[in-house]
Amino acid sequence: MSNSIRVGPVDRFLGIVERAGNMLPHPATLFFLLTVFVVIASWLASQFDISVAHPKSGELVSPVNLLSADGLQRIMSGLVSNFTGFAPLGTVLVALIGIGVAEHSGFIGACLRIVVLNAPRFLLTPIIVFAGVMSNMASEIGYVLLVPLSGLLFVAAGRHPILGIAAAFAGVSGGYSANLLLGTIDPLLSGLSQEAARIVDPTYTVSPAANMYFMQVSTPIITLLGWFVTEKIVARRFPDGNYGKGDERIEALSGSEKRGLLWAGIATAVLSTLILLATVPENGVLRIADEPDILKALAPFLHGIVALIFFAGALVGIAYGIGAGTIKSDTDVINGMSASMATLASYLVLVFFAAQFVALFNWTQLGLIFAVEGAEALKALGLPKIPLLLGFILLTATVNLAMGSASAKWALMAPVFVPMFMLLGYSPEVTQTAYRVGDSVTNIISPMMSYFALIIAFLQRYEPKAGIGTVVATMIPYSITFLIGWSLLFALWVFMGWDLGPGSGLVYPKAG
Template identity: 75%
Template sequence: MSDLPATPAKRTAIDRFLNIVEKGGNALPHPATLFAILALTVIVLSWIASQFTLMVHHPVTGAEIRPVNLLSIDGLHRILTGLVTNFTGFAPLGTVLVSLIGIGVAEHSGLIGAALRQLVLAAPRFLLTPILVFAGVMSNMASEIGYVLLVPLAGLIFQAAGRHPILGMAAAFAGVSGGYSANLLLGTIDPLLAGLSQEAARILDHDYTVSPAANYYFMFVSTFVVTALGWFVTEVIVAKRFPDAATRSSDEKIEPMSAAEKRGLVYALVASLALTALILWGTLPADGFLRDRETGDLLNSPFLQGIVAIIFAYGVVAGIAYGIGAGTVKSDEDVIKGMSQSMATLGGYLVLVFFAAQFVAFFNWTQLGLIFAVEGATFLKALNMPAIPLFMGFILLTATANLFMGSASAKWALMAPVFVPMFMLLGYSPEITQLGYRIGDSVTNIISPMMSYFALIIAFFQRYEPKAGIGTLVAVMLPYSIVFLIGWTVLFSIWLALDLPIGPGAPLEYIQAMQAG
């Protein structure tokens, strides 16, 4: 009997589904290549569309809108002269660069890593799970720090507490990736998505502005909802598969906070409180220096319009203060080094943005985005769907697309030019459309093999489960994905039903479109 070949294990439905997802995602080209292909496709489509009598009326001005042929001499001239300005004028580019320069100082000085360790190490045993999920959500403001630091640290912490390390890593990963769009603070993803939404909104309304804080109120509340949901799934569902038991020993150990690190955290806290006091001085009084000088308004003030600069300031001030206290910043060269290292990680992003900017610009020039939006809005109006089912469908569409294309910015650069103006024509603001996208984009990150850090998380799992693979990780994280999708969609539906504001100065409705309708 021992000479007989082993019977292959029966493949489950989820295994077959994951195989399709993995193959479909791997078949896609690199996002930068994809946008280059799409930009060329738009040029060809503009020529095809111009051969037909396609025409719609602008929903606001009533003017006739026809396709513009870019495969012509005039179109070629526009492409050649606009290639550079398309890139340099792309709204998300500058905001992301400025934000990352500031956060780079905080990361390079060790502030973010030390703050996460202190947060988790100080937690009582019974609060370890919610603290890990919460720390994961909060780590999103510093891009990859949650993946490379918090997830493996969570495994070590749970092991030290006598619990299964996979359970701790799952909880942390759920917060870092599944709760990607939630946070108590604004991070780099907020100005990035807001810039893309603004570009898309200007297909219909040339003066429309989307603030990086457009979804802040909703995301603030979502932080606690995601933490509670992650806590529930970890203890009620996932813990049954990974009961408390001894696991194989690890040579790694959790290093306690050193005196220098503790001193650095105190310095950073004092500096952050001082900067916060300065901002409150400029915003709370009716004549505060950060309010609009003519009206005293806060919603259209330099404070909100300059929120990216404030993110930069917090990163630099707190990072330098921590570095001085901890001894990791000894001169201005260390500060500049932190900024430079942050910029060095953006090489791939800059290439992606170059091609994405061309695609968005070409799409706008051809008028195809506006034509599709008007026709799509007409179709959706005929369906007469209420807001909640309409956005539920949009969230599900985004969550499904996320399985095949992991980059949040790349997906939104692709989807925003169609869905933002389409929903504007239905009377919904770009801010609420962006919010629906962020929910769908977050909840399936943890089960998407296309997510950038998916392979890294598998490697972390293999420290304690050597046979762990894609199926293992997805099986562990799928309950989080389902519960997050249901819970977050319910919160979104309640928010819509109660007509609550989603962010400072961010309307739920597109008033201009409704008035013109």
């Protein structure tokens, strides 16, 4: 990397984005203002003859005025239930309680260290990118542990530390939605999608595993793309050499940590055996007996994915903690669960206001009216299916530059786009998949992303003058490559008509 950083058009553009983004209120405040706007809009819409025919029943749908006496009473009486009944809230809390035990015990950190420490030098980069992608199942652990760890690892290997930070950041943030396993983001987004889908179909359910097949295939694709960009593009700006102060090294796993991993492995084997016994036999407790359709037969298992994440995280974390000596009593387990909850304080406040916005937006019937009218407008344009969905990916990627929170964006976009695409014949699952692709690829160049400042701090350890321009200039090749490669994979998937997850097709209504 050169000693001076030129201020080019990209830096100037990101400066504008940063200033514009800083002018936006806090996401919670934004949802409050949008809720007020929805109430006012419901009154305005009710003053005009705005109505559409329901796409399924044919009944006339008119806007509901929330500024009326009935509307205000409904707002007051529903304030608590809107919050407690918000679909993503319970699923995220339950999943994170279990994962919190695994993180607090040290299990997740030990797994990341053993992956990167045992990597052959020529496979160091892809393993770091892959570890970054997989770390997403445990929320922010990849940002706070793997990214700085990768910088130290590259120093020890005689390579530029910023190159290691970039590879890890690309996997953790640019590949945010890809994973071989389900994580906390899956039930969160599926809950929002389900709420939005029920604007059109009140009985529609979206499984947390709705995008599992696509995201599993995306994982090696993102790993390979990240490997290519790191070695063929970014490495030319950060050549190998001697870096650091000479005292930076990654500690090998201690004997107690190895013992903990052994215990965790035994617990994982036991849990996997129990799951197989519960799902493979026809009389298994987590499947419907005498049901010939395998996906319908496994409905109890698929509906219990969140519970499985909780039990797996807690069981494996406890086993590791007992073996490693980091868990000595039930108090340590509860502390781990509490620690994960403590990180969600701001999320709970955000969810409170988001839940009010979603509930009131649904009550007004404006979402259904906009969806019907928007669907008719899109039909008139006559865009083919794939270009239309790719356009939605690009729109999401652009919005992500100014609004970093995946859940906050989807809470805003889902009530409009999920019903709209449903009325065009596209399933909520395919709309959610397109959103996840667009939401991921520009994370690494968005100053609005919550960990962007942390990444700058990591870079400044090795490059004191590093700033927003440094991060963006380093990460733009990843962003562009991920956008193109992931969009092509999505287009191929849609063209072939493959299911996105168990029982999650591309069309609405579902066949059969």
